[in-house]
Amino acid sequence: xxxxxxTLYVGSLAKGLRLLRAFDESHTELSLVALAxxxxxxxxxxxxxxxxxxxxxxxxxxxxxxxxxxSHAWLELAYAYYWSDQLVGQAIPKLIDLSQEIGExxxxxxxxxxxxxxxxxxxxxxxxxxxxxxxxxxxxxxTSAGRAIISTFSPEDREEAIETWPLKPFTARxxxxxATIRTSINEAVQQGHAISSDQMILSEIGVACPIIGPDGRxxxxxxxSVSAHTWTRERIRAEILPRxxxxxxxxxxSSQVHRR
Amino acid sequence: xxxxxxTLYVGSLAKGLRLLRAFDESHTELSLVALAxxxxxxxxxxxxxxxxxxxxxxxxxxxxxxxxxxSHAWLELAYAYYWSDQLVGQAIPKLIDLSQEIGExxxxxxxxxxxxxxxxxxxxxxxxxxxxxxxxxxxxxxTSAGRAIISTFSPEDREEAIETWPLKPFTARxxxxxATIRTSINEAVQQGHAISSDQMILSEIGVACPIIGPDGRxxxxxxxSVSAHTWTRERIRAEILPRxxxxxxxxxxSSQVHRR
DNA sequence: GCGAAGCGTATCATATAATAATACTTGATA
DNA sequence: TATCAAGTATTATTATATGATACGCTTCGC
Numbered sequence: 001x002x003x004x005x006x007t008l009y010v011g012s013l014a015k016g017l018r019l020l021r022a023f024d025e026s027h028t029e030l031s032l033v034a035l036a037x038x039x040x041x042x043x044x045x046x047x048x049x050x051x052x053x054x055x056x057x058x059x060x061x062x063x064x065x066x067x068x069x070x071s072h073a074w075l076e077l078a079y080a081y082y083w084s085d086q087l088v089g090q091a092i093p094k095l096i097d098l099s100q101e102i103g104e105x106x107x108x109x110x111x112x113x114x115x116x117x118x119x120x121x122x123x124x125x126x127x128x129x130x131x132x133x134x135x136x137x138x139x140x141x142x143t144s145a146g147r148a149i150i151s152t153f154s155p156e157d158r159e160e161a162i163e164t165w166p167l168k169p170f171t172a173r174x175x176x177x178x179a180t181i182r183t184s185i186n187e188a189v190q191q192g193h194a195i196s197s198d199q200m201i202l203s204e205i206g207v208a209c210p211i212i213g214p215d216g217r218x219x220x221x222x223x224x225s226v227s228a229h230t231w232t233r234e235r236i237r238a239e240i241l242p243r244x245x246x247x248x249x250x251x252x253x254s255s256q257v258h259r260r
Numbered sequence: 261x262x263x264x265x266x267t268l269y270v271g272s273l274a275k276g277l278r279l280l281r282a283f284d285e286s287h288t289e290l291s292l293v294a295l296a297x298x299x300x301x302x303x304x305x306x307x308x309x310x311x312x313x314x315x316x317x318x319x320x321x322x323x324x325x326x327x328x329x330x331s332h333a334w335l336e337l338a339y340a341y342y343w344s345d346q347l348v349g350q351a352i353p354k355l356i357d358l359s360q361e362i363g364e365x366x367x368x369x370x371x372x373x374x375x376x377x378x379x380x381x382x383x384x385x386x387x388x389x390x391x392x393x394x395x396x397x398x399x400x401x402x403t404s405a406g407r408a409i410i411s412t413f414s415p416e417d418r419e420e421a422i423e424t425w426p427l428k429p430f431t432a433r434x435x436x437x438x439a440t441i442r443t444s445i446n447e448a449v450q451q452g453h454a455i456s457s458d459q460m461i462l463s464e465i466g467v468a469c470p471i472i473g474p475d476g477r478x479x480x481x482x483x484x485s486v487s488a489h490t491w492t493r494e495r496i497r498a499e500i501l502p503r504x505x506x507x508x509x510x511x512x513x514s515s516q517v518h519r520r
Numbered sequence: 521g522c523g524a525a526g527c528g529t530a531t532c533a534t535a536t537a538a539t540a541a542t543a544c545t546t547g548a549t550a
Numbered sequence: 551t552a553t554c555a556a557g558t559a560t561t562a563t564t565a566t567a568t569g570a571t572a573c574g575c576t577t578c579g580c
Contacts, residue, residue, distance in 0.1 A: 007560080010312045010538065012567065013276035017316050020337060028344035032528060044569045047529075052270045056277050066528065070341040072372045072397070075379065077280060078338035079395030081330040084288035093386045100384065112332045119335065122383070124360065126353045134394070135339030137332070267531080270567065272538065292557060304540050307558075326557060 015041055016049045020058065020070075025130070029067040078135070085110075087211070087220055088120055091251045095222065098247045099124055102240050105131065107223040109145035109208070112137060114165040116146045116221070128201065131225060139166050141181050142174060144196040144206035145221035151188035152210050152218040158185065173198035193241060194221075195233060203228040207236055209248035222248045275301055276309045280318065280330075285390070289327040338395070345370075347471070347480055348380055351511045355482065358507045359384055362500050365391065367483040369405035369468070372397060374425040376406045376481070388461065391485060399426050401441050402434060404456040404466035405481040411448035412470050412478040418445065433458035453501060454481075455493060463488040467496055469508035482508045 022030060022038040030038065036046040050068055053059040059068045082088055091108050099106040099122040108120040117137045130136060140146025141162070150161045162182050168174070175181055175196075188194035193209045200206075206225050210218035224244055226236065282290060282298040290298065296306040310328055313319040319328045342348055351368050359366040359382040368380035377397045390396060400406025401422070410421045422442050428434070435441055435456075448454035453469045460466075466485050470478030484504055486496065 007538090008308045008311045008558090009315060010272050010276065010308050012270050012272040012538080013309060013312045014316050016270065016273035016276065017313075017318060023340040023344060025340070025343040028340075033526080042569065043528090045567090048268045048270050048567075049273055051268045052273045053277075055269065056274050058277060070337070070344045072341075072370070072377050072395075074337045074341040075377060075395035076397060077330070077334045077395070078341075079393055079397075080283040080285070080288075081332075081334040081338075082393045082395075083285040084283060084330045089389050092383075092389060092392050096383050096386055096392075110332070117332050117335060123352075123356050126356055129349050129352060132352050132356075133339055133342045135335035135337070135342075137336060137339075267567090268529090272567080293555085302540065303557090305538090308538075 012049070015039070015045060016053060019046065019049055019053060023070050029062070029065075029069040031065075031067050035068065085119065087251070091211075091220075091222070092120060094247050094250050095120060095122055098222070098243055101243055102224065104240065105225045107145070107225065108220065109143070109149075109223050110220045111140065111146070111149050111218070114140055114161070116140045116143050116149070119220075125227075127225070131201075138200065139168055141165050141167055141178075142170065142196075142199045143223075144194045144199075144208035145223040147181070147185050147188050147194035147196065148208035148210040148221040148223075149218040151185050151192075151194060152212055152216065158189075170200050171198055171202050173202065175199065193245065195236065197228060197233075205231060205233065205236060207240060207244060209241075209245050210252075211248050212252045222251065272309070275299070275305060276313060279306065279309055279313060283330050289322070289325075289329045291325075291327050295328065345379065347511070351471075351482070352380060354507050354510050355380060355382055358482070358503055361503055362484065364500065365485045367405070367485065368480065369403070369409075369483050370480045371400065371406070371409050371478075374400055374421070376400045376403050376409070379480075385487075387485070391461075398460065399428055401425050401427055401438075402430065402456075402459045403483075404454045404459075404468035405483040407441070407445050407448050407454035407456065408468035408470040408481045408483075409478040411445050411452075411454060412472055412476065418449075430460050431458055431462050433462065435459065453505065455496065457488060457493075465491060465493065465496065467500060467504060469501075469505050470512075471508050472512045482511065 018039040019035055022035055032046055032050060033043060035050055036043050039046065050059060054061050058071055058073050060071045061068055095106050095108060103124050105124050105127060106122045107118050109116040110119050115137045118134055121132055121134055123132045140150060150158055153161065162178055162185060167176050169176060184196065193207060195207050197205045204225055205228050206223055208221040208223035211220040211222060212218050222244055224240055278299040279295060282295055287298065292306055292310060293303060295310055296303050299306065310319060314321050318331055318333050320331045321328055355366050355368055363384050365384050365387060366382045367378050369376040370379050375397045378394055381392055381394055383392045400410060410418055413421065422438055422445060427436050429436060444456065453467060455467050457465045464485055465488050466483055468481040468483040471480040471482060472478050482504055484500055
């Protein structure tokens with residue numbers, strides 16, 4: 001087994017993690033062989049690793065179907081994550097206020113390499129399930145939050161992101177043309193916020209304001225998703241944006257003490 | 261190293277997991293030796309394991325302090341968890357409606373052995389941070405949600421839970437007397453809901469209704485936390501309880517198709 | 521009701537891959 | 551500048567994980 005690196009890389013551990021990552025929105029419970037297929041490991045290895053994960057409480061095993069599923073321990077990890085993320089603690093009360101004020105879904109997104117990840121979500125209206133789940137990771141270029149963040153980068157970094165970061169079609173109208181995205185991000189540079197439509201789901205409009213770090217560069221954004229059926233961009237700018245902006249600003253400057 | 265079991269138990273993987281679990285609310289970032297102390301492993305082992313976790317993206321490493329922290333991957337695991345939990349998908353839209361109606365914090369709690377774990381939280385008022393974080397695991401006996409769930413058990417199971425499940429003092433007024441808890445649970449048996457005060461934090465009142473499975477036994481509860489400064493038990497029963505009950509019922513019967 | 525296929529489980533000889541001791545490097549403290 | 555604590559690198563040793571093989575149980579299709 002010619003895994004990565006040597007000596008201070010524990011292959012068995014890495015393989016176990018592969019098993020955990022085999023689960024996603026379309027693979028919610030997996031049998032032994034399914035796990036083997038998805039992880040690329042052989043049956044014996046999966047047998048041992050999955051068994052270990054089960055004993056350690058990281059995987060639940062249905063006694064009748066013998067299928068494995070994520071356990072509550074996965075949520076406990078999220079719990080630990082939240083305490084370690086300075087920004088969330090800072091932001092949460094302000095996000096609650098904002099969501100109460102505007103009565104629409106409010107999200108906190110953080111940059112995660114070339115993606116954004118929703119770290120906190122406060123749904124106010126019924127929405128599709130995926131819009132309520134934390135931990136969703138989406139290409140930064142395709143989201144209002146990502147564009148808002150990128151808009152705070154230096155021109156070079158901005159261009160690099162626009163040119164090289166990944167894109168993926170989610171709806172028929174997801175923008176895959178980088179020139180169009182550049183235009184959108186340039187607007188965000190001018191206006192201090194980003195707006196996008198129909199990117200993740202049709203008839204959805206997203207607005208986002210960057211949370212700017214001490215170095216002037218954003219690492220996160222406050223974002224709001226609304227339905228195009230009840231909102232226009234103009235109304236969003238008039239009614240939502242000011243408060244969204246205030247919230248993002250309120251989170252931004254005070255964070256300089258914490259970020260390291 | 262005489263770890264548990266044999267042959268189909270991969271010790272290295274288990275040790276790696278110990279490292280992940282070393283992080284919690286009061287240990288948000290850990291150095292190599294701190295990690296060694298908390299996990300009970302020796303420095304060399306931690307070095308290798310932590311390095312592996314870092315390479316695999318499960319731990320962030322501060323380039324200057326060299327400390328490790330939970331990475332965004334921990335949230336991605338939570339994301340996968342949510343898709344695998346049938347109940348959450350079922351419940352979320354109804355919980356959103358409920359929280360909008362009553363304007364107070366609404367939680368979904370699941371039974372996790374002798375604890376409950378908050379699976380979904382919809383904060384409506386500013387609260388302390390811990391009340392907004394998913395994945396919090398609390399002794400079932402000390403929470404309204406846990407008591408509501410236990411109240412649906414058979415008399416024997418109920419008694420066993422009351423007598424043997426763990427308790428831990430969180431506030432000066434956390435009930436540690438099992439007889440008092442028995443009374444509270446018996447009330448819940450009669451009334452179909454549980455109410456508790458001052459258990460996790462002072463001046464907080466929790467109300468919960470069980471989500472009853474096809475076998476008549478609850479495995480989860482809808483819970484609502486309010487401040488004792490603005491609410492009395494009477495007003496809670498009059499204004500919150502009916503809707504809470506409806507929500508729990510709405511989630512309960514339809515779930516029989518899914519639960520396995 | 522039989523045979524085959526698919527999957528989960530158990531066993532075991534082998535050498536790979538993890539171990540833990542040791543030594544080196546860095547940087548903070550006094 | 552000396553000391554200490556913490557992170558990093560190296561190495562010989564063997565324990566530990568490996569994966570091939572075989573067994574048993576269901577679930578099909580015939």
